[in-house]
Amino acid sequence: xxxxxxxxxxxxxxxxxxxxxxxxxxxxxxxxxxxxxxxxxxxxxxxxxxxxxxxxxxxxxxxxxxxxxxxxxxxxxxxxxxxxxxxxxxxxxxxxxxxxxxxxxxxxxxxxxxxxxxxxxxxxxxxxxxxxxxxxxxxxxxxxx
Amino acid sequence: xxxxxxxxxxxxxxxxxxxxxxxxxxxxxxxxxxxxxxxxxxxxxxxxxxxxxxxxxxxxxxxxxxxxxxxxxxxxxxxxxxxxxxxxxxxxxxxxxxxxxxxxxxxxxxxxxxxxxxxxxxxxxxxxxxxxxxxxxxxxxxxxxxxxxxxxxxxxxxxxxxxxxxxxxxxxxxxxxxxxxxxxxxxxxxxxxxxxxxxxxxxxxxxxxxxxxxxxxxxxxxxxxxxxxxxxxxxxxxxxxxxxxxxxxxxxxxxxxxxxxxxxxxxxxxxxxxxxxxxxxxxxxxxxxxxxxxxxxxxxxxxxxxxxxxxxxxxxxxxxxxxxxxxxxxxxxxxxxxxxxxxxxxxxxxxxxxxxxxxxxxxxxxxxxxxxxxxxxxxxxxxxxxxxxxxxxxxxxxxxxxxxxxxxxxxxxxxxxxxxxxxxxxxxxxxxxxxxxxxxxxxxxxxxxxxxxxxxxxxxxxxxxxxxxxxxxxxxxxxxxxxxxxxxxxxxxxxxxxxxxxxxxxxxxxxxxxxxxxxxxxxxxxxxxxxxxxxxxxxxxxxxxxxxxxxxxxxxxxxxxxxxxxxxxxxxxxxxxxxxxxxxxxxxxxxxxxxxxxxxxxxxxxxxxxxxxxxxxxxxxxxxxxxxxxxxxxxxxxxxxxxxxxxxxxxxx
Numbered sequence: 005x006x007x008x009x010x011x012x013x014x015x016x017x018x019x020x021x022x023x024x025x026x027x028x029x030x031x032x033x034x035x036x037x038x039x040x041x042x043x044x045x046x047x048x049x050x051x052x053x054x055x056x057x058x059x060x061x062x063x064x065x066x067x068x069x070x071x072x073x074x075x076x077x078x079x080x081x082x083x084x085x086x087x088x089x090x091x092x093x094x095x096x097x098x099x100x101x102x103x104x105x106x107x108x109x110x111x112x113x114x115x116x117x118x119x120x121x122x123x124x125x126x127x128x129x130x131x132x133x134x135x136x137x138x139x140x141x142x143x144x145x146x147x148x149x
Numbered sequence: 150x151x152x153x154x155x156x157x158x159x160x161x162x163x164x165x166x167x168x169x170x171x172x173x174x175x176x177x178x179x180x181x182x183x184x185x186x187x188x189x190x191x192x193x194x195x196x197x198x199x200x201x202x203x204x205x206x207x208x209x210x211x212x213x214x215x216x217x218x219x220x221x222x223x224x225x226x227x228x229x230x231x232x233x234x235x236x237x238x239x240x241x242x243x244x245x246x247x248x249x250x251x252x253x254x255x256x257x258x259x260x261x262x263x264x265x266x267x268x269x270x271x272x273x274x275x276x277x278x279x280x281x282x283x284x285x286x287x288x289x290x291x292x293x294x295x296x297x298x299x300x301x302x303x304x305x306x307x308x309x310x311x312x313x314x315x316x317x318x319x320x321x322x323x324x325x326x327x328x329x330x331x332x333x334x335x336x337x338x339x340x341x342x343x344x345x346x347x348x349x350x351x352x353x354x355x356x357x358x359x360x361x362x363x364x365x366x367x368x369x370x371x372x373x374x375x376x377x378x379x380x381x382x383x384x385x386x387x388x389x390x391x392x393x394x395x396x397x398x399x400x401x402x403x404x405x406x407x408x409x410x411x412x413x414x415x416x417x418x419x420x421x422x423x424x425x426x427x428x429x430x431x432x433x434x435x436x437x438x439x440x441x442x443x444x445x446x447x448x449x450x451x452x453x454x455x456x457x458x459x460x461x462x463x464x465x466x467x468x469x470x471x472x473x474x475x476x477x478x479x480x481x482x483x484x485x486x487x488x489x490x491x492x493x494x495x496x497x498x499x500x501x502x503x504x505x506x507x508x509x510x511x512x513x514x515x516x517x518x519x520x521x522x523x524x525x526x527x528x529x530x531x532x533x534x535x536x537x538x539x540x541x542x543x544x545x546x547x548x549x550x551x552x553x554x555x556x557x558x559x560x561x562x563x564x565x566x567x568x569x570x571x572x573x574x575x576x577x578x579x580x581x582x583x584x585x586x587x588x589x590x591x592x593x594x595x596x597x598x599x600x601x602x603x604x605x606x607x608x609x610x611x612x613x614x615x616x617x618x619x620x621x622x623x624x625x626x627x628x629x630x631x632x633x634x635x636x637x638x639x640x641x642x643x644x645x646x647x648x649x650x651x652x653x654x655x656x657x658x659x660x661x662x663x664x665x666x667x668x669x670x671x672x673x674x675x676x677x678x679x680x681x682x683x684x685x686x687x688x689x690x691x692x693x694x695x696x697x698x699x700x701x702x703x704x705x706x707x708x709x710x711x712x713x714x715x716x717x718x719x720x721x722x723x724x725x726x727x728x729x730x731x732x733x734x735x736x737x738x739x740x741x742x743x744x745x746x747x748x749x750x751x752x753x754x755x756x757x758x759x760x761x762x763x764x765x766x767x768x769x770x771x772x773x774x775x776x777x778x779x780x781x782x783x784x785x786x787x788x789x790x791x792x793x794x795x796x797x798x799x800x801x802x
């Protein structure tokens with residue numbers, strides 16, 4: 005092997021090794037940090053794991069928002085018009101959180117089937133419905149027909 | 150009538166860009182100088198017609214012409230004048246028109262400031278930019294014209310602009326960002342022109358460099374402004390969310406940063422040519438991808454206010470043509486490119502190559518995280534989202550490694566650097582930054598914190614190495630003033646931008662670790678203490694704005710029992726859209742921000758209140774500003790104003 009080729013081989017091996025390492029670490033980081041999306045029906049039917057971080061989307065049930073009198077603890081029902089799940093959240097809700105509005109809650113499901121949210125997302129558009137919810141609802145409608 | 154004039158003007162602009170794309174380029178193939186000479190007047194004409202079109206839309210906004218659908222949907226007669234004007238780019242159609250205006254603006258700028266360019270090169274560059282303009286103007290005319298009318302029954306008043314966008318941030322953020330996005334089309338056009346001509350040399354790099362630096366500077370400014378806007382306007386004190394649309398602007402910036410450095414090597418040393426061309430293609434493609442992600446609505450995001458599959462498809466086709474076409478051209482032409490000099494393992498070239506690899510890897514990991522949910526969805530594997538921990542986990546370590554390389558490359562010499570020299574000059578900054586970073590968390594915080602150590606170490610390392618390099622320049626000079634004026638503007642720009650990196654890194658580190666955030670219920674008279682500051686809530690009152698009603702909270706802030714300031718955060722309800730909007734109030738400072746926002750009324754005069762203490766948060770944006778200024782400073786360098794007589798460039802040792 006000429007010195008020049010040897011040098012090239014080293015460069016290529018280093019590149020392959022570096023790229024492999026980068027891809028490996030990235031995929032590991034990715035697999036640790038993805039949040040699966042569940043509909044309220046899936047959660048009500050026990051299709052979702054308990055204690056794992058996930059997202060749940062649905063419409064806030066009318067008249068279900070209850071606030072604690074001394075803290076920022078709030079609970080509300082979330083529905084995809086089929087099954088309802090209770091969400092508990094402690095903190096400030098986004099401006100567009102309203103009954104009847106589509107929202108996404110991020111957090112964990114506890115043993116009692118209550119969703120412990122650490123983040124509530126609502127979009128800045130009153131007609132907005134998370135695409136995930138729109139799709140779930142469309143599927144329901146098709147199934148009913 | 151004015152709106153129709155705008156639409157008609159846009160069609161004429163399209164016609165001119167078609168001619169611009171074909172005639173000068175054909176001229177370069179047949180050697181017809183007259184055809185090549187058409188490039189400048191065509192670029193001028195295209196700009197004027199897009200400008201007329203833009204002004205027509207502006208006029209429709211100013212006079213409240215609600216028969217124009219776009220105006221009716223994005224404006225209202227009660228809106229203050231400055232927001233009526235900025236509402237031109239407050240929605241999808243209008244922001245595309247702004248895009249086209251900036252594109253034709255860049256085109257005419259190239260035509261005007263190109264006295265040093267050979268005629269054939271200029272013709273090619275302007276033709277390529279004409280092609281890009283065809284794509285965008287056609288896109289607007291076919292799928293999203295801002296001039297469509299509601300006739301015959303148009304609304305009496307408009308539907309108002311989203312309250313979030315009625316803000317100074319919206320006036321400046323999109324134009325800056327677009328200046329950057331679209332500016333990369335110039336770098337792209339130069340790269341394609343160079344590939345077409347086969348003239349990939351140092352002269353090409355010198356022509357392309359100032360344009361690329363300016364585009365990069367604007368993009369950085371746009372991102373910085375966006376982050377600042379999100380911080381004070383979204384009402385929860387965050388400054389970066391790893392939102393897909395933020396990522397869409399970050400990716401071209403990262404690749405653009407690599408391009409800026411790679412162009413420097415190509416200009417100075419005549420190496421990395423094909424890589425530089427590839428980066429230019431990538432930077433512009435990522436800008437287009439950003440547009441696709443924002444405008445097609447495939448991703449869930451705060452910015453995805455217009456969603457339409459037809460538009461998404463159009464941009465996807467445009468993207469495919471751009472990337473496919475330029476990569477085919479690259480595949481044909483790039484193998485003929487030869488390096489003009491060599492360099493050793495330890496040299497500035499190698500270190501800048503490493504920096505390029507890191508930046509590209511960062512851009513790719515962000516791309517992966519952004520597109521992964523789409524991919525999984527397309528494969529029918531369920532709905533997922535990728536959270537900020539992923540981005541932090543991949544971004545932070547690479548950023549650290551890159552900062553180490555940054556310090557080394559500032560000190561290293563071109564071609565070859567001795568290990569001895571590097572060791573001699575760098576052991577002090579290395580030891581110094583590690584020591585100070587290790588002590589810092591004990592002094593500033595209350596114990597060791599690895600994140601703080603890591604962030605401070607890399608920031609200080611960059612500051613020390615850049616500072617020492619600057620001082621090193623004076624080692625032989627008795628007359629400091631004379632030496633200061635000898636150093637080039639590019640050099641000062643380089644120093645400033647690199648210090649900006651460190652300043653941003655310090656801001657990110659300290660605000661992430663030492664922020665104090667309290668979300669609590671406060672009744673009138675309630676007090677809370679955060680990091681020594683006492684916040685007393687004194688209740689709220691109703692106030693009336695030009696087009697909204699608000700509850701305004703009164704919060705007195707005291708430090709050591711002395712009143713420091715009164716903060717008045719608002720909860721606004723806009724008259725037309727009936728949306729609630731949080732308007733935070735901030736006591737800003739170089740070393741800390743006090744940030745309060747109202748959550749929701751809890752009955753009995755009590756409110757949910759957000760009280761945040763944000764140390765060094767301003768440094769984040771200050772660093773961004775320094776990078777921008779640094780980028781702009783390099784362009785004022787004398788050597789870019791020299792006329793190049795021999796287009797072949799110089800010889801290299």
